[in-house]
Amino acid sequence: MAAAEIEIDVGLVRALLEAQHPDLADRPLRVAAEGWDNVMVRLGGDLAVRLPRREPAAPLVVHEQESLPWLAARLPVPVPAPVRVGVPSTDPAYPWHWSVVPWFAGHRAADVPRPRRQRLAAPLAAFLDALHAPALDAPVNPVRGVPLTTRDQAVRRRLADPRVGSAARLAAVWEDALAAPLHDGPAVWVHGDPHPGNVVVGDDDGLAAVVDFGDVTSGDPATDLATAWLTFDDAGRAEFRRALAHRYPADDPVWVRARGWAVAMASAMVVDSSAEHAWLPPLGVESLDQVLADASADDAASRH
Template identity: 55%
Template structure:
């Protein structure tokens, strides 16, 4: 049975307040309260404008370090808000890992709204990707589960399909094998968000896209990894508009959308097999799987 990973360190508001007073005193006395305890991070709201994100386990500490090192430069020219660190907290005697102060976005978590409303996000999300998907330099953060060839995820996906947790497993296996058979990405390693699903998108009051958040899986590689958002975020109509809004950016690779559907299978199977204690994530996986299964041939 999948369970929420146990925290390896305890963090409360008193500790966060201590860290802020020690390293970022200009904001340390603003109101502070916890808002989330996720798989990788504790999240505290700081005043009206900020959030404090602290790793809750060692595996997430390097992800925070990657965000601190790369995101400020990568996101400076984006038209949409991001969770790029505004202040990079350093390890100390009080807390052994890096931690960050980021912007707080007060919009709607996209995963909480009906999928057919996400159509208004298709064009702005496409603009985000068209800007963000640029060639990465040597030394970009390596990620063994994002941006890599689909074949490297085969054992994990098949294990999930055999777990009994993924509905329509036989048909899903066929779709997965179709994706595996496609030629791999041969272009340059492009910067990737790596985890572009509805819970990492914040909608604005006018129905647009306020922010893209949680770049913990930041890496570079096959853009099909992020293009899986076509199924993770949208219904059929949204997928059509999303693809149109991307323009001709990926036309040189006739197999990119087939691999993107393969990535959607990979992520949906992970959500279904590992979120039985997190109903929201399980629902996201279930809805994504239904979009994949009803999208004949991935034609969108």
């Protein structure tokens, strides 16, 4: 993971709030999470402050600020639409936009065993069904929603890494995805980062929220359907696909491309994660195992 370009701590966040949203500045603050791109600081009991930690992430927060208020009203699942917007500051010194967003109680789906995630299959499918509406003015993202050929070099580099394993079999899955027909419908809204670390689960194991829309864009819905392998086991995946069959039938090439996207995303988790995100490589390995198991089942079915 890239190093932070700015050290974000409670003192900086409180100073930003005092300068721009003073009515919130006396609330308790604590750093809740630090991701590839952003830091989340808990703000009282019901809010959080989301701040980029490096320059490439700065436009992504602006994308969320522009897109999420419109999307939130149309989605069946809570999403972190900003309730306040922060702007670049010289005193205190902070160069990028930032947001105050709702805090969703629960825990990430990545911390729930895959068999228990099956309860998420139908509601997550409903979320994507609603999200995948035609998008004419979504933010541009060069690495999500795009043809898989644009990711070929990066994926082949990762598949050559010994930490991935089963390189030849995964390369075959990747080749199938590259050969699949391209998305030929309208560009639709795409979440862009559909792994279970961005899915919030409530105490009842139900879907509480979908978060981290930094990669939001428009294009091929296959990018988001990769969650079939990133999030679920075979039973959950089957339920997820059944719930979307009215829109994406079993023989739609979108699923072949989606499995390719799962290879792209999961291999990045294995190869490009850092020690401070120790939960991501195991998630990547599990997801690649799901891809391979699914591919083996397809091969067996084709022989009969």
